[in-house]
Amino acid sequence: MSQTKWYKRGNKTNDVDQADYLNKEFQITEKFERFDQKNDIFNRAMWDETINPKKFFTSYDIANFAPKKSKGFDHWDFAFRNASWHLTDVVGEYKYESEGKVEGFTDYYSVQTAGSPSPLALESTTETTRRIKLAAGMFGSGMTGVCEIDNRWIYSHNYSRKTQQSTPLDLPKGMKYAIVMIIPQDHGLSKTYPAALSGASTGLGYGTGLHCANTLAQFITNLGFNAIASLNDTGLNIPLAIQAGLGEYGRHGLLITPIYGPNVRIAKVFTDIPLEIDQPINFGVKEFCNICQKCADNCPPRAIPKGEPQDTPPNFSSLSNIKKWTVDAKRCFKFWVGMNTDCAICIRVCPYNKDYTKWWNRVGIRLANGPLRKLMLKLDEIGKFGERVLPGKWWG
Amino acid sequence: MSQTKWYKRGNKTNDVDQADYLNKEFQITEKFERFDQKNDIFNRAMWDETINPKKFFTSYDIANFAPKKSKGFDHWDFAFRNASWHLTDVVGEYKYESEGKVEGFTDYYSVQTAGSPSPLALESTTETTRRIKLAAGMFGSGMTGVCEIDNRWIYSHNYSRKTQQSTPLDLPKGMKYAIVMIIPQDHGLSKTYPAALSGASTGLGYGTGLHCANTLAQFITNLGFNAIASLNDTGLNIPLAIQAGLGEYGRHGLLITPIYGPNVRIAKVFTDIPLEIDQPINFGVKEFCNICQKCADNCPPRAIPKGEPQDTPPNFSSLSNIKKWTVDAKRCFKFWVGMNTDCAICIRVCPYNKDYTKWWNRVGIRLANGPLRKLMLKLDEIGKFGERVLPGKWWG
Known part of the structure; x- marks a missing residue:
C-alpha cells in the first residue's frame, strides 16, 4: 500500500471509454474474434502433436522426474519450484479433477461457499469500490483496478483437457465488472530466470493470486452479490488490466505496471456488485519499448519481435486483427519444454524490472518515462541491471 | 527478511538443552501430563454443555447469520472476516470433512503429494537448515526456528468432532524436528480488536500460515523426506516456538516475538530431515510482564491473571503441573461467544504490540527489554499506544 504513495500512477487518460481506448491503442479491426482457449499454447500442447510438452509437465511431478546436477536445475531447485505450486495445484484440482478441469487455468474457481441470502444495501458506488480495493490489498493485491467486462477478452470457448474439445463459453448472466489485481512477484528470485529455481517466483505468484482472488x-x-475468482482461465488478463488502469503493454507481450514493472501475476474477480470503473493509464511505456529491444535481444528462442507492432500473429496461438507486439508462443513454450521449466528472461532484463523500494530505481524509472529515456536505457546497460543472478548465489 | 537486520534476536541461552530450558523456566514437575485435545476450549465447546458456542460458530456462516448494525460488527465486517477464513476452510475441510476432521485445527494436513522416491544426499546439516529457513521465509514465515520435538507438547489424544471421542495420538515414527514459523499479523487490523473486523487479522494469519506450512x-x-504441515492441531505451538528460539512467554499466555511482538500466528512442520536446532532466547519479556498488567487490566471477562505465575490452572482446559501465567480459557471463550467473534484485546494493548517498521517503536522495545522498562511502560500509557482504532475509522 505504502508504495503507491510516492508514485503518481501516470497520466490518467481523460474520461475515455475503456473499450475505445484499446480500439485506438491497438487498432482493433472489425474482423477481431474472441480467442478460443483451445489455442492457448498450454492447451494446444495437449492436442497439437507438433508440440511435445512431456518434458515440461512431468518435471512438476518430482516423484517421476530426476533433477539434474547443474545449479538452478538440481534437486533443491525442482523441490522448491514444485512446492511453490502446491497450493495452486491442491485448490485448483480438488473439485473437478476427474473431469479434466484445472481451476485457475482452464476453468474459473468453484470453491466459493454460500453468501448472504440478500444483498447488502450499498450506500454509494464510490464507497463500495474503495472498500473492495482496500480488502483486495489486505488479501495480497499490490494494485487493484476495475473495468467493465469487455467481452472481447473473454475466451470464445472453454477447453476441456479430458475431452480435448472446446465448448462455447459465456460468463454467468449479470456479471458486469472485472476487478483486476496485480500480484507482485519476488524481485530477487526473478533475477535468476531462467532456472527451475526462478520458477518458484511464478509458482508463488500464482499461490498468492489464488488466495487473493478467491478471498475477494x-x-x-x-x-x-455474485463473484467469480479467476487466474489465467476464462479470459485474457492483460487487456482487462490495461482497461482497469493498472499498466501498459510492453514489447515482451507482458503488462508493465507503474510500481512493480513487469514482474507480476494478474488475478481477477468477475462480479455484479456495482462498482466505479478506472481509467486506462499512459506513463510512457510504449515510447520506451519503441527504443528498447532488450527483451527481444535476450530471448534465446527469438520469440519476441524487434520491429513495429503487427496485426498478424506468428501463429494461431495469439490474437489476430489487433496491432501489437506479439510473442511467438510456440517458440517460447518449446524453449520452456527443453529446459523443463518456465522462462522469463524477458521479465528479468526489462529495464522496468527493478526493486522499486529503492529510490534510485524509482528515479531511473522516471527517466525511462520521459524524454531522457535513451539515457536511462544506457545507464541500465552500464549498470548491468538485467544480469542474471546465478541460482547458486541465490541459495547463498 | 530485512527486518531481522536491525534486531539482535536477544541473548541466546548458552547451549542449554531445549527441554531442560523449559523445565527450569516453567518449573515443570514430574506429574506433568500431555494435554488431551478434547479439553482444548474449542473442542470442549463441542461436548461440554456449560459452554454454548452456537452464537460464535454460526456467525462464520453468513448465509445463516444476520450481521448487526454497529460498526465493527456490521455486514461489511462479517463479510470481510469470514472471507479471510475462506482458504483455511476450503483446504482444511475438503479431504476428511465427512469424518469430522478439520485439518489445521483438529488434525494435521494430509494434502501433501508424493515426493522424491529417494532422499537427496545432503551435504551438511547447517546448509540444509539454512536453506529450509530461506524457503520458509519465501513462503511467508517472518521468523523460523527449529527444535527437537519434545513429546510433552504433542497432544496425548486426538479429538474427533464427529464421534466426540478422543483417541491416543502419536506422530508418525521418525519425526524428530519441528520447524516453527512465525506468521506476522496485520498491525493496523489488530489495532481494532475486538470486532468482527479484527477477526480478519486472525483469519488472514491462518491463511498465510496454512500456505506457508503446507508449501514448506x-x-x-x-x-x-517426510514432513507434516500443522497449524493449531496435533500439539501446542507456544512451547515449541520457545524451544525453537522464536520468543518468550507473556502474561497473556501468548508468545512474544522479538520482531513482531505478540501479533502473530504460529505454524509448524514436523519432519525427519536432519536439521540443526536453535537455542531458546531471553530478551527481557518475563521481567517486563512482571511489572506490566495491561493485558490483565484490559481484559473484559478478567480472564488474564494479575499475580505471579501459578502451577494450577483455572480449569482443565489448560496445562497442570507447570508454573506459568494461565488464561482462563472458559471465561475468555465465553466472551468471544457473546460477541460472535474472537477477541485479542490482550494483543492490542500489549506494549510489545508495535509497528516494528518504525524506528521509534524499536527504540521503545529496547527500553522495555532493559532496566528502563518502567519508563517505557509509562511512555506507552502516555502515548496511548494500546488504544483501539475504531473499526469505522479503519474502513476509512
Whole structure:
C-alpha cells in the first residue's frame, strides 16, 4: 500500500471509454474474434502433436522426474519450484479433477461457499469500490483496478483437457465488472530466470493470486452479490488490466505496471456488485519499448519481435486483427519444454524490472518515462541491471 | 527478511538443552501430563454443555447469520472476516470433512503429494537448515526456528468432532524436528480488536500460515523426506516456538516475538530431515510482564491473571503441573461467544504490540527489554499506544 504513495500512477487518460481506448491503442479491426482457449499454447500442447510438452509437465511431478546436477536445475531447485505450486495445484484440482478441469487455468474457481441470502444495501458506488480495493490489498493485491467486462477478452470457448474439445463459453448472466489485481512477484528470485529455481517466483505468484482472488470473491459473495475468482482461465488478463488502469503493454507481450514493472501475476474477480470503473493509464511505456529491444535481444528462442507492432500473429496461438507486439508462443513454450521449466528472461532484463523500494530505481524509472529515456536505457546497460543472478548465489 | 537486520534476536541461552530450558523456566514437575485435545476450549465447546458456542460458530456462516448494525460488527465486517477464513476452510475441510476432521485445527494436513522416491544426499546439516529457513521465509514465515520435538507438547489424544471421542495420538515414527514459523499479523487490523473486523487479522494469519506450512512440508517431501504441515492441531505451538528460539512467554499466555511482538500466528512442520536446532532466547519479556498488567487490566471477562505465575490452572482446559501465567480459557471463550467473534484485546494493548517498521517503536522495545522498562511502560500509557482504532475509522 505504502508504495503507491510516492508514485503518481501516470497520466490518467481523460474520461475515455475503456473499450475505445484499446480500439485506438491497438487498432482493433472489425474482423477481431474472441480467442478460443483451445489455442492457448498450454492447451494446444495437449492436442497439437507438433508440440511435445512431456518434458515440461512431468518435471512438476518430482516423484517421476530426476533433477539434474547443474545449479538452478538440481534437486533443491525442482523441490522448491514444485512446492511453490502446491497450493495452486491442491485448490485448483480438488473439485473437478476427474473431469479434466484445472481451476485457475482452464476453468474459473468453484470453491466459493454460500453468501448472504440478500444483498447488502450499498450506500454509494464510490464507497463500495474503495472498500473492495482496500480488502483486495489486505488479501495480497499490490494494485487493484476495475473495468467493465469487455467481452472481447473473454475466451470464445472453454477447453476441456479430458475431452480435448472446446465448448462455447459465456460468463454467468449479470456479471458486469472485472476487478483486476496485480500480484507482485519476488524481485530477487526473478533475477535468476531462467532456472527451475526462478520458477518458484511464478509458482508463488500464482499461490498468492489464488488466495487473493478467491478471498475477494468470497468477500463479495458474503455481501450478497455474485463473484467469480479467476487466474489465467476464462479470459485474457492483460487487456482487462490495461482497461482497469493498472499498466501498459510492453514489447515482451507482458503488462508493465507503474510500481512493480513487469514482474507480476494478474488475478481477477468477475462480479455484479456495482462498482466505479478506472481509467486506462499512459506513463510512457510504449515510447520506451519503441527504443528498447532488450527483451527481444535476450530471448534465446527469438520469440519476441524487434520491429513495429503487427496485426498478424506468428501463429494461431495469439490474437489476430489487433496491432501489437506479439510473442511467438510456440517458440517460447518449446524453449520452456527443453529446459523443463518456465522462462522469463524477458521479465528479468526489462529495464522496468527493478526493486522499486529503492529510490534510485524509482528515479531511473522516471527517466525511462520521459524524454531522457535513451539515457536511462544506457545507464541500465552500464549498470548491468538485467544480469542474471546465478541460482547458486541465490541459495547463498 | 530485512527486518531481522536491525534486531539482535536477544541473548541466546548458552547451549542449554531445549527441554531442560523449559523445565527450569516453567518449573515443570514430574506429574506433568500431555494435554488431551478434547479439553482444548474449542473442542470442549463441542461436548461440554456449560459452554454454548452456537452464537460464535454460526456467525462464520453468513448465509445463516444476520450481521448487526454497529460498526465493527456490521455486514461489511462479517463479510470481510469470514472471507479471510475462506482458504483455511476450503483446504482444511475438503479431504476428511465427512469424518469430522478439520485439518489445521483438529488434525494435521494430509494434502501433501508424493515426493522424491529417494532422499537427496545432503551435504551438511547447517546448509540444509539454512536453506529450509530461506524457503520458509519465501513462503511467508517472518521468523523460523527449529527444535527437537519434545513429546510433552504433542497432544496425548486426538479429538474427533464427529464421534466426540478422543483417541491416543502419536506422530508418525521418525519425526524428530519441528520447524516453527512465525506468521506476522496485520498491525493496523489488530489495532481494532475486538470486532468482527479484527477477526480478519486472525483469519488472514491462518491463511498465510496454512500456505506457508503446507508449501514448506511439500518442499521437504519433494527433497525425499517426510514432513507434516500443522497449524493449531496435533500439539501446542507456544512451547515449541520457545524451544525453537522464536520468543518468550507473556502474561497473556501468548508468545512474544522479538520482531513482531505478540501479533502473530504460529505454524509448524514436523519432519525427519536432519536439521540443526536453535537455542531458546531471553530478551527481557518475563521481567517486563512482571511489572506490566495491561493485558490483565484490559481484559473484559478478567480472564488474564494479575499475580505471579501459578502451577494450577483455572480449569482443565489448560496445562497442570507447570508454573506459568494461565488464561482462563472458559471465561475468555465465553466472551468471544457473546460477541460472535474472537477477541485479542490482550494483543492490542500489549506494549510489545508495535509497528516494528518504525524506528521509534524499536527504540521503545529496547527500553522495555532493559532496566528502563518502567519508563517505557509509562511512555506507552502516555502515548496511548494500546488504544483501539475504531473499526469505522479503519474502513476509512
